Amino acid sequence: MMANSELTLSPECIAGRYHDAAITRPGGHAAGRITFSIHTDMAELEAEWRVFDDCSLNSLHQSFDWCASWVKTHGSELLIVRGAAGKEPLFLLPFEIERGRLFRTARLIGSEHSNLNTGLFDGRDGAFCAECVLALASGIGRQLRQFADVLVLERTPRIWRGAPHPLAALAGIEHPNASFQLPLLGTIDRTLTQLNAKRRRKKMRISERRLAEIGGYDYVIAREKPEAHALLETFFKQKAARFEAIGLPDAFRQAETRAFFHALIDSGADEPDRLLELNAIRLKGEHAGRISAIAGLSRKGDHVICQFGSIDEEIAAGASPGELLFYRIIERLCREGVALFDFGIGDQAYKRSWCTIETRLRDIFLPITLRGRAAAAVFRAVARAKRWIKANEKFYAFIQRKRRLRQMSAASADEP
Template identity: 55%
Template structure:
C-alpha cells in the first residue's frame, strides 16, 4: 500500500479519507459483531446448509457431508459441528470431532488421519467479513464455545492458497505441515496433459508395461460397478497393503476395523450428486493368471477435482511391469476424457508423485490451545511437526529412522525409498 503524507494533503481530502476509513471500520465491526457461532452434534440437522456450502469448487471433498457421515458412523468420537451464522444465513461450518487421548482432548477435522487436504466449509461470499478481523473473531468464539470440552483445536492440512482463492483463515498463525500434497492439472486433452511431464517418456513406460503384461496373456482396466465388486476390491487392497507395510516395517494405517468400515461405507455409496466418494480401479490379468488383481487404486471425485486416496500392488507377480504406474496412466487418461480438471496424488512426498505432478501445494496446521493442557499440546504439536520436517528433509536420517522401525517390527527388509505420510 502507498504511504499517505497527511502533511501534504489538503484538509478536505484528509477529512474525506478519514471519514471513509471510519465508515469502513464501523461496517466491518458491525458485521463481525453479528457473526455468531453455535456447536451441534447432529450432522443431519445441518445437512441442507452443509450441502449448499460444499457445492463450491474450493471446498475439499474431505469436508463433504457424505464423507463425514461415513466416518462418524464408523467411529464413536463425539461430534463438534461448529456453524457460523451471519444473521440467519450460515456462512461456514467447521466439521470437528472430539478425540480423547491419555493427556489431551483434541477437537480436529472429522476423519483427519485419512484426509489429504482440508478446507472447512466456507461461503464463497463472506462480504465485509473476509478480513483478519473475521478470522480472529472465529478463533475467539471457537475458544469460548469449546474450552469446556476440549484442550486444543487442530485444523490440520489446510492450504491457505487453493484453486485460485485465499483461505478465510489464512491470516491466523500456523505451522507448515511436514507434508505437502501433489497435483497434476488435467488440460483440454490427454496429450496436452502428458506434455507437462515429458509425454515421450511416459508413453514409453506405458508401452513397456503393456508389452510385459501381454506376455502373460494381457490385462483389463477394471472400474468396479457393483457394491459386491467394490467390496471385494477393497478387501483385497487391505490385504495387499498390510503385506506391503509389513515388508517396509511401517505401521498399517488401514488395519483398524473402524477405518476399514469407513472405506466400505464410502464405497457402498456409489456415485452421488456431487461426485464419487470412492471409486475402485484395478489391473486384472488375463490368460493363465485369469482374474488375478495386480494393482488397485481408490479415487474420490468432487466436481472436477479427483484425489487418489490409496493404492497397492501384488508384488508376487508381474512386478517388473510397474502395474501401479500403468494404472495411474489409465486412470488419468480416463479422468481427462470425463472432464476432470485436477488429478490429486494426495499428501506425502514420494518419488512417483513428483514424477507425475507439476504442482506442489503447501499445507498448514492451525493450532488453537484452549486450556493450560492445550498449550502443552500445542507446543508438542509444533515440535513434532518441526522434527518430522527436519527428518524428511534429511534422506540419510530418514533412512535411519526407517531401519529403526523395521527392527522394532522384527523385519529384515531394507529401508525403502518410499515416503509415508506420517
C-alpha cells in the same frame, strides 16, 4: 437437537447463539455480528451442510457423506461449530473430540485419513477477509473451552486452487508432507505436454508389452458395489504385504478404518461424484482374474483425489502396473472433464514424476485453555521434529531401519 449425551451443554450452548464481532464481507457488504451455535447432531445441519458441499473450494473430506461415514464407523464424539451473520450461514467446522490423559483435543473429523482439510466456508463472495477469520477463531475458542483444550486444524492449504484459503489468516506451521497435483487439460496428449510426454508414453508401452507377454490386461472400474467391496479387500491384502515388506505398521489394519472405506463405497453420492471409486488393472491369460494394481479415487466436481494405491508384489510387478493404471485413469478423467488430478499427501518419486503442482500444507494449533497452551506447544514440537526427520535423508533412513528391526523382532516373538 443436541444428540450426543457425552457432551454436557450449558443453557447458553443449548440456546446456541453467541454474538462476537462485527465484520465486513469481501466486497464491502456488511455482514453484521457473527453468531455461533454448537451442535452434536449432523442431521440437523444436513441441508446447510450440503449447500457448503457444492462449493469447489471446500474439501470433500469435510463433506456431509464423508463425515457421516467416519462417524458411523468410529463412534466419534461430535462437536460441530456453525457460524452465521444474521440468517446467512458463514461456515461449518465439524470436529470430533479426543480425550487424552492430559488434555482434550478438537480435531476435524477423520483427519487421520484426510489428504486436504479446509473446513466448510461460504465461497460465494470469494476468500474470507483475514479480520473475519481472526474474529471467528477468537469466538470459537471462547465457546469451546468447556469441551476442549486445544483446536487442531491439520493439513490445511494456504492457497487452494489459486485462491487464498480462509484459514491462511491463522498462524500455523508447515506440515511435514506436501500434496501433489496434476492439472488435466482436456486430453491426455495435452496433459502430457506438461511432463516428459515421450518418456511417459514409452513407459506405458513397455508396461503394456510386458503384460501382453503373460496374457494381457483389462482396465477395470468397479461400477457395482459388490465388485468394489471385493477390490477394496484385495487392496487391504496388497497394502498389508507391502507394509510388512518395508517394516512399517499397516495404516489400514484397524477394523474401524476398513469399515469406514467400505462405508464410503455404500454412500449414495450422485454421479459423477463418488466418495470412493475402485480402479484396477486385472490380468488375463495364465493369471486371469489376478488384480495387479488398485487405486481408490474420490471425486468432487472437477477435482479427483487418489486416496490410496497398491500393486501385487508377486506377479508382474516389473511391468509397473501402478504407473499403467494411473495413465489409464488420467486418460479417462481427461475425457470426463476433470480439471485436477490429486495424488494426495506424501512426497514420493512417482508423484513428482506425474505432478506439476506441489501444495504445501499447514497445521494450525489453537490453544483455548491454559492447559491447551502446553498441548499446542507439544503438537508444534512434534510436527517440527517430523519435518526435520523427513528433511534429513540419512537420519530418516536410520529411523526406518530401526522400525523395520522392531517389527521383525515383534514378529519373531509371536512365532510359536
